[in-house]
Amino acid sequence: MAQVQRMSRLMVKTLRDDPADAETLNHKLLVRAGYVRRTAAGIWTWLPLGKKVYENVARVVREEMDAIGGQEVLLPALLPKEPYEASGRYEEYGDLLFRLKDRKGSEYLLGPTHEEIFTQVVKDQCASYKDLPVILYQIQTKYRDEARPRAGVLRGREFQMKDSYSFDTTDEGLAEAYALHRAAYQRIFERLGLDYRIVSAVSGAMGGSASEEFLAPAPAGEDTFVDCPACDYAANTEAVTFALKPVEGAAHPAAEDLDTPDTPTIETLAEHLGVPASATLKNLLVKVDGEIVAVGVPGDREVDLGKLAEHLAPAEVELVTAEDFEGRDDLVRGYIGPQGLQKVRYLADPRVAPGTAWITGANKPDTHAKNVVCGRDFEVDQYLDVVVVEDGDPCPACGAGLKLDRAIEIGHIFQLGRKYADTFQLDVLGQQGKPVRVTMGSYGIGVSRAVAALVEQTADEQGLCWSKEIAPADVHVVAAGKAVQTELALDVAEQLNAAGVRVLVDDRAGVSPGVKFTDAELIGVPKILVAGRRSAEGVLELKDRRTGEREELSVADAIARLSA
Amino acid sequence: MAQVQRMSRLMVKTLRDDPADAETLNHKLLVRAGYVRRTAAGIWTWLPLGKKVYENVARVVREEMDAIGGQEVLLPALLPKEPYEASGRYEEYGDLLFRLKDRKGSEYLLGPTHEEIFTQVVKDQCASYKDLPVILYQIQTKYRDEARPRAGVLRGREFQMKDSYSFDTTDEGLAEAYALHRAAYQRIFERLGLDYRIVSAVSGAMGGSASEEFLAPAPAGEDTFVDCPACDYAANTEAVTFALKPVEGAAHPAAEDLDTPDTPTIETLAEHLGVPASATLKNLLVKVDGEIVAVGVPGDREVDLGKLAEHLAPAEVELVTAEDFEGRDDLVRGYIGPQGLQKVRYLADPRVAPGTAWITGANKPDTHAKNVVCGRDFEVDQYLDVVVVEDGDPCPACGAGLKLDRAIEIGHIFQLGRKYADTFQLDVLGQQGKPVRVTMGSYGIGVSRAVAALVEQTADEQGLCWSKEIAPADVHVVAAGKAVQTELALDVAEQLNAAGVRVLVDDRAGVSPGVKFTDAELIGVPKILVAGRRSAEGVLELKDRRTGEREELSVADAIARLSA
Structure with a gap:
């Protein structure tokens, strides 16, 4: 059984002020609430509370990937350069790639994404059409040497991603794997409580055809996208198209x-x-x-x-x-x-x-x-659609004026097709006994970035504000300070824990009730249960972190309510 | 609920022959059974079955670390060089360190172990004696550029470790954290089913005082240690001491x-x-x-x-x-x-x-x-004890002839003391209101290496042979091949799964029963349940992978037995 987390023992140091260099909400609040710590530019440490939130996001991703038949693997981050030379990306990535040599002078890179290596794995492990389709995924650390690492864990140089890859013998198979991922991503982002749009995207350096992005609107986002206020059209600005409408009948004088x-x-x-x-x-x-x-x-x-x-x-x-x-x-x-x-x-x-x-x-x-x-x-x-899209440009779907907005890219799905299979000659024996070239999809979710996106979308002036599925605990029990209050708080915490509720209890001695309340708001567990003034009577105050609603409850009612 | 794993869909390719370059059992068998794949020298991919085994080991480690109050965090692998320069290890590690530069020319390393960074984290997060003691741990990817990466996942250049660090204000506190880890490690290795010895060790490049190694005897091991056949003495060969026994009374002629x-x-x-x-x-x-x-x-x-x-x-x-x-x-x-x-x-x-x-x-x-x-x-x-220990040297504890043996180092616990705290001036405010220098312990378990050690100790001529806690499934159901057999196998598999049993079912079409049986032995799930010759009567054969014992059972009895 899990244990009650006691603030007196937990390594969490809250700060009243924003870090001097912080520009975005997730950077400010995750640092102030003791969730993360900067180790170097764009390189972060997940502290105990942050690790719990991160793992909760990863668990949701893992469950939904398993549900569509994804098989979890773990690839290395330190990769030989040869496969990336073969695909051309060793050059294409330019300065974005961390490159290094081993003691013998052989050249390596830190993986920014793993299409090449997955293609090699499948070439090695799958010989026949009977071995396909297959969806492989990993939740793993990626590296990109961003020119301007910024925005806390939103855009790190070392970060965690779920990347998956589908392998099929037919275009229909690829379309199905793509649809499975699209639906899984919708379930994932809904469970995480993210507000998001699915937009068509151009595929950039990845190469390939059909491709959509999952965008979480937020002012801190680095992506610009267009949103139609009149219909459900949304798109990456680079993917907006303008219909060609010939003007007929107008008689113009000669030039x-x-x-x-x-x-x-x-x-x-x-x-x-x-x-x-x-x-x-x-x-x-x-x-x-x-x-x-x-x-x-x-x-x-x-x-x-x-x-x-x-x-x-x-x-x-x-x-x-x-x-x-x-x-x-x-x-x-x-x-x-x-x-x-x-x-x-x-x-x-x-x-x-x-x-x-x-x-x-x-x-x-x-x-x-x-x-x-x-x-x-x-x-x-x-x-060709080559002009920069502007606010008010007509919606390609309904003609209404489009709205330009900022967003965080939280997911990306691609139908890569046969680009990498061609590079590595990935064929399997087909039903007719002849080799069939494999077609491939590639799908990513930024796991550490999703944590940042959640903060950007859900935090308020008091601090972090997690949904139940993602929060580091279900209930934050606050002992106001006197012995009877601490005793009640610890007792209720143990009872809740026994009922399967994840509990964080603030049992710190020598910390004022005001500081404890402020910390509880900052840390952002969805329910705050205070053992305060009426503790001697066994009455607690339950506060909803998001709405601020409060009510007084007996111990038995509080336990019944919170373990429901 | 977890799903039945069907071999027809699982990416697992078994091999009849050992890989040409494989010298050790874990390398041969983990590759042949489709658990791992080599990506580069000393750099491995964990395939679906391997990932499950790896995660099972990690889960056991995590549970026992949580039980001693360890707080899980996640530190980066890409680290700035400055803290390692301050400790002197940037030089000391020599070629063992992977070094690299970012786009701006700043120097980084891939972390071989994290004492420096943990010291900085605690300096940042803990200000008072009230914030200590604290035990922090992570299960994370480490990098060491070994001169001779070999022996499969036993000695990789990229590998997974649980490393933990204790921080205390007193020597007694450190001794207690050390004792907690020692006991947790014993529970971990017992649960994993490893045969191991605890030996006193010299601390090498880590610096520090009290230190013990957990060694798993195995011919593939790279460590030599001495074992006393007469008492429970065991030690790293470098730590063996020989008692000084003056010879009295003997009258020697003049020189x-x-x-x-x-x-x-x-x-x-x-x-x-x-x-x-x-x-x-x-x-x-x-x-x-x-x-x-x-x-x-x-x-x-x-x-x-x-x-x-x-x-x-x-x-x-x-x-x-x-x-x-x-x-x-x-x-x-x-x-x-x-x-x-x-x-x-x-x-x-x-x-x-x-x-x-x-x-x-x-x-x-x-x-x-x-x-x-x-x-x-x-x-x-x-x-000084400076001679190379030999077979038959007297046991320091009982005097019997020692035995030299090879082993795999699976764990290491250190009382580091104040070495790193001195380097980084890690003080907290003491009870008397004055700064107190913190004392530190460092504790490691090779998680990927533990998988290799398990193979080295438990595999037999047929293949891998996992204990229940670590196996990728509890039961391997084999459908011999006919429709009635496959139907029965899938039905039993679903029933077992519903009863909470983790099931792998070999439902592959066009694969002979002989190949399926051989694969089941190679893959090494502890129980093999065959839907064979008597499937029409609803009778299955249950085989114990380790003992080879077989018995026939009805479906109901098989389910009752395996879900018990």
Whole structure:
């Protein structure tokens, strides 16, 4: 049987003031309540109360992973570089990777995620289609050398993750494993008491196709996402799409040159002409694998170069430099318009739809043109969503104005497909007796990060405020201080413990009742039971940490209520 | 509720042959039975069955640590170098330490053990004597860059340890924490089913005083220890002591020179004189912090230089070279005897007791002397146990002949004292209102190593052979192959599972009964229940994995028996 946790023996030191360097709620409160301690930048120690909360989160994750047939394993964190070289990620990760050598000079890394190693494990352990499907998971320590480790345990350089990987012989199998994970993640985050959104995501450095993120809205979050106030649409800003809506029937006058000296930027042009920037067409030149390409967006919008690179990957995207204009008389710097581009591929935002008219460069110095119509005066070679999403942009689902919000990424699910299986030639013998290439999914939950996200979403001015499933105890019994109160508190604590209730009891001597109450609020156990003024009569006060509601109860009623 | 584990879905691939590079039982069998997989030299993956066994060991350790009031925490593995520089261990560990730099060039190490960081945690969290005593523990991943990682999970470079640390204000408090750990370790190793000895140990690089090792005798072990077949004495070979017993009353003739040309070694001398090597006295010259010192041991014994260095630490011990003899006419190389040494300190093994007579160098070229008596012709400045212990040496406790054996170190307990508290100035406010320096203990159990030790001690020719507490399941149900057998096996498995029994069921299609039986023996679950030939009648065969005993049982009897 578990034991009553006595504050007089527990290593927990609470602080009245926020740590000087703390910017986020989880950093402030987890340190102040004695849950964690910083060991180095982005590297944390979980103290006794923090370890309990962490383990409770891990238990929920483990139970739900087991429920979908996940098999738990434990992979090393210290990994040979070769598999990551094979996948290309040894280079791609850049400075994010902790690299080291052993005594013989062999090169290793500290695992940031384990696709490569899991692929090798399955290649070794599974030979036939009969051995699949399989879902493997681990709850394990990961390493990423973040440039700016910050925000407490939200973004550490050493952190704990549940990562799982599914292996199937068919696309349908992968879709099923993905759906199983999606449902498991919903149950996990609901049990943890996190408010979250599922958003479609681009897959970034992971490579792959279908991918969704689980985001917990919170001001401390490092991700920006869009949320539709009118429907249930939500998306990573990088995944927002804008529908292409050709404008039909509008008769525009013929294009006409405008004398616009000294207006090489949209700002100077709009001011000179007295038109809004949105009436102009901005044409950005970039090099795609060395070839000059133009990208057109409305003059009031910014191009997200990251999104552009993502769309064009694996081609390399660079900005043009002055040298690139040498010998290119067709390109008049600052006065480019798509209607005059002959040898240059033209990409555009869907807002530059067929039938829309623009003021744009006339491909002559100091000259622009108006009434330049898409589809009449120029053609778009390819439409791409590359503008930075803004507050009020139309929802792709319902058209209402989107809202930009900050969130913490707490989970991520990917259909990786055959990328890693191709790299490591992971085949199994198929039903027809021929080798079948395996398809793979990869799924992550930040376990230590989920603790931080919970704090960010649930803490209040008094301190931490845990749900029952996650709290380090079910009840925090406070002995106000006198002998009769301490005696009653310890007695009730033992009775509750015997009834299976997890109890923390503040039996510290020489600590004032005020400090004990403040500490109880800070520590955030859901129910606070005070052996105070009416202890001699056997009457206790029960307080709900979240609502602040109080009531007086007899010992028997308190035990009955709390062990129910 | 836990689910039945079905072999048809479990990722477990058994092998008939030992891996080519495997030398030890645990390496061979854990790989062959699909429990672990090598990721790199000394770096292992725990596969689903292995993870279960590992977790069972960790659970036992955790329960017994909680029972002595241990508070679980989790420290990082990636550690800043400064605390280890302060303690001197950043240098002392030498090549054993994995060192690395982050993107900013700051230096880090992968923690081999955590005394420094725990000391800092307590300095931060505990201010008063009221906050102590405290026992903190973690089950965590450790790193040591072993020169020869070998023997499967017995000696990894990444491995899992339970390390705990006690903090007290008094020596009595430390002694109590030490005793609590000693008793907890005994319970842990008994529950795990390990055969072990507790031996006194020297503390090595850890620094400190009282220290004992828990050794599991096994041929694969890397530690040598002595065991007394007549009494309960057992010790690390480096900790064996030999009692000094002066020989009284024996009248020896006066010392006398012998002409012994060309006999600079014990072998040549003994042969020349026709005496046993044990009649001669070997005098080894070493430099202790630069000063020449002689060490005398019987001619048939070897000096353990490690032991000598340990005794004389922190002084530095080196062997003498030819240069050291220059200008030292008192030192005649190859013919040194303690009776002629004037300016040289003489250390000796207790076997060179007062009253014993020896043949030794006469401090003249080509000359030895006989009847050189300790206490009459020379004096010993200091007695030290520095000879290599041999089979048959007398037991310090009862005098019987000791037995040398190999063992695996599975636990280690240390009274560190104030070494680290001094380094980090760890004081708390004492009862008298003055700062009191804290005293500390450090205690370790290799969790992954315990799994290996269990295999080394309990496996047999058929394979692994777990005790109930540690096994990945309680019962391995084997469906021989026909539909009626599989149906019965799955039905019994579900009933057992409902009764709280952990079940592994071999429901694989297309696998012969012979392979299934062989696999069941290899995997090593304690009870094997076969749905075979008499399945149609509802009769099963129950086999005890260890004893091989078999009996036939009805379904109801099998369930009653196994869930008892």
